Ligand code: DX5
């Protein structure tokens with residue numbers, strides 16, 4: 001079954017606990033961390049992850065949009081992340097491998113993320129060590145952008161590699177997911193859908209989560 005990961009980037013940060021409870025029936029809570037350097041926006045950091053951890057039992061899917069994440073992955077794990085994903089564009093191959101190793105050494109799940117312009121091949125050196133691959137379907141940095149359907153060949157390619165190799169690896173998409181685009185991403189092979197605006201702008205949030213699950 002499809003898993004839904006609401007992105008708190010679309011929540012009201014002054015009412016974060018309330019907005020986390022509103023998505024309690026989802027599978028993961030997607031936490032977008034931005035440093036104003038890797039992406040042109042700044043969101044939240046380690047103390048906020050710590051505070052979120054204290055108020056929810058949901059699995060925290062922490063998407064690090066930060067430069068040289070190897071510097072911070074341990075801190076995010078210790079703050080309470082359950083899954084930590086890092087961008088392959090953000091560091092050297094060696095350091096990205098080190099990120100996966102550090103996250104695993106702390107008993108958490110690890111993955112890599114591909115920006116729209118990054119080919120599927122860039123995930124290959126990491127695939128066997130990933131619990132998740134995240135294919136961006138918008139340019140990272142902001143919520144509320146339009147779904148890039150032209151990323152579906154990339155999703156299909158990564159899905160094919162996961163199946164061929166028999167890997168226990170989730171395939172997540174992030175950006176522009178809503179009732180119209182969720183089935184397209186699922187048909188291409190994604191099994192985890194991140195949704196920010198589509199969830200938080202809905203009048204009936206639990207209903208929207210069920211709708212996205214299909
Ligand atoms: C974008 C973030 C996304 C964002 C998705 O950089 O990684 O997680 O919150 O927002 P929507 O679902 O509104 O496109």
Ligand code: ZN
Nearest residue numbers: 032063174194
């Ligand atoms: Zn994200």
